[in-house]
Ligand SMILES: [Zn+2]
């Protein structure tokens with residue numbers, strides 16, 4: 037980046053439920069990725085475990101204090117900031133973020149960007165179906181010519197959190213004491229030992245007597261005094277929760293198909309051939325090939341016969357999936373949007389609140 | 404938590420913002436004469452430095468270096484600082500040169516990881532020569548950014564052109580010659596003649612990403628090969644290198660250490676510093692430090708009788724005057740109102756501040772400059788007023804109510820007591836203490852130099868269960884001598900009463916005997 041632009045670079049944040057991505061506009065990689073938590077009342081707490089608005093406000097003050105003085109090393113006053121957020125972000129959270137930034141830190145302007153929409157910028161395309169699988173939920177939104185098809189969006193409570201719960205109950209069958217494992221140990225076991233297996237193997241494993249040899253077992257040491265048996269079956273089955281249909285016959289692949297059902301017929305094929313996966317959970321080994329297998333399998337079902345889609349194609353963004361949305365924000369933030377579309381201090385103090393998503397002035401087409 | 408003489412946590416002062424802090428955690432703005440804490444002052448980055456090698460970097464340089472030290476690295480395995488180790492290499496051919504060559508590598512003294520583990524060749528210089536890695540996608544992303552920038556510029560031009568065009572239309576319709584070419588074209592159904600727009604620089608459109616049908620993200624080997632956990636990175640190790648996020652330990656790479664900063668703290672109301680450190684990273688001193696500990700009488704709990712529900716008991720507190728001026732302390736009920744000064748500084752206050760410029764030059768704000776420039780046009784004055792109000796409403800934090808409930812009442816004494824000024828020499832003078840202070844013997848138990856031991860009577864609430872933490876509080880009013888104004892105007896020091904709420908945790912209640 038040229039020197040004169042370094043001076044102007046602005047903070048870009050993507051505050052995820054589990055991890056926060058932090059960096060500057062115009063840069064290709066976030067500077068840091070860290071857990072979304074703050075030290076509050078003497079303990080580490082997740083930012084999203086707030087009790088009430090005052091509690092959230094105090095935690096956000098501490099959180100942004102770390103952002104500015106531990107990571108950005110920059111005074112916040114009279115400077116802009118770019119925040120990438122999910123469309124499902126709770127209103128109280130958005131409002132509190134704006135209040136803390138404008139009132140407590142005195143920033144000059146705030147550019148809020150939708151994570152699904154900006155992720156497309158990393159590909160330089162305008163039409164794609166974006167599936168974000170994060171910690172708490174999976175959200176699927178088709179985007180056509182730069183416009184999010186809000187009426188077609190799908191969301192399910194599937195993500196790292198449900199995988200961890202599944203892994204925990206699988207571990208508990210084989211190990212006593214597994215019920216007290218912390219979220220971080222479960223995450224570590226998932227990341228280092230587990231993978232998304234093939235559809236054919238998953239079908240066998242769900243039978244009472246599978247006719248295949250399991251993959252090797254891993255002995256996982258916990259806190260230096262006990263050993264957890266992570267059997268081959270556990271390693272392969274941890275992610276299955278994403279592909280098992282729930283009581284309403286919904287799962288990750290049906291979200292994509294249901295979203296396609298809700299868009300215009302002549303857009304369906306184009307979207308199916310432009311799928312973008314974002315969010316850390318999609319980085320698991322075997323995830324993409326399994327998702328494709330499942331999509332093709334579900335296509336045979338009666339409910340999706342109308343779709344008439346022959347193939348599914350997936351994009352590869354110039355990033356790791358867990359920071360694709362951040363990168364989109366870093367690209368948008370480097371353009372003139374930062375000056376023309378951001379909410380300024382004066383606009384905010386006019387009525388002391390954020391405008392709704394629907395009437396945000398920047399909720400329009402591409403830059 | 405038991406109430407003890409050395410336990411300072413059991414006495415809390417309510418900051419102006421409503422948070423409860425110990426006296427040691429509070430600041431005192433001498434210009435506003437109000438308590439401040441780290442929550443209600445504004446923080447600013449003062450200087451950048453490396454916490455390991457203590458190198459000082461100007462902030463522009465720190466920014467260019469991405470806030471990282473060039474010479475110091477942290478361990479990619481355990482995040483501790485890496486140390487540079489020297490190794491001497493024997494020349495391959497002993498006859499060639501007799502001098503042994505010194506080479507350097509990085510090693511972690513905590514987890515024994517070293518740069519040799521990943522096959523990084525030793526360096527010939529101790530600092531500054533370690534290879535840097537760029538993201539493999541940076542060129543592509545740079546192209547995308549320039550494309551979006553260009554497209555925006557084009558759109559802007561389009562809009563301007565459209566506006567101009569509309570103007571022309573209006574003019575031409577009112578033209579005396581009647582129908583215009585554009586209107587004519589419209590009438591006969593021809594499309595409007597749109598000239599091709601030429602942005603200053605043609606936008607270089609990057610090739611859009613192409614989606615692929617074939618995915619190959621499953622490694623068959625995982626089904627048969629057993630894994631060694633020690634060779635696989637944890638999520639924390641991966642996230643230390645966001646661009647690569649290596650899965651294998653063999654791919655981790657030394658991380659440049661993030662710089663540290665020194666902060667200065669500024670009062671939000673008057674914009675004066677309450678704390679400003681010295682620039683040198685080796686120095687732990689401050690240029691400005693307005694700790695409340697130097698201005699506000701300190702309260703400590705000495706003894707308290709066993710606390711029983713509904714029974715009065717005796718509480719002895721020690722008060723210490725830290726200032727060079729005699730003060731008078733009086734007690735008010737806990738709930739008595741405390742006046743909080745307006746958020747907008749008055750005109751008089753500004754002129755006073757200006758004369759103190761040499762103390763703190765950076766305190767001058769744009770709006771103040773405007774007022775002193777002296778243009779008295781009505782409209783300008785108006786804008787100035789809206790400017791200050793919007794600014795101050797932006798900056799002022801509304802105080803919150805105190806998050807502690809009082810379950811024990813204090814009999815507020817009607818008499819006051821005096822605390823003499825601090826005299827460092829008197830500390831060594833154990834004998835011959837003569838003071839002719841007329842004390843209310845019921846209130847003051849004992850006194851020595853600038854300290855006084857005060858007896859209060861407290862009564863825990865009637866309905867309090869056993870083993871409840873007893874919390875009591877009062878409003879302390881002390882005569883404060885402000886020397887700031889006297890320095891500036893050669894006036895007499897201002898004296899006024901400063902009130903604040905003090906909350907005491909006396910310990911657990913016990914049963915009746
Ligand atoms: Zn405060």
Ligand SMILES: [Zn+2]
Nearest residue numbers: 453456472475
């Ligand atoms: Zn250093």
Ligand SMILES: [Zn+2]
Nearest residue numbers: 478481511514
């Ligand atoms: Zn180490």
Ligand SMILES: [Zn+2]
Nearest residue numbers: 432435670673
């Ligand atoms: Zn002040």
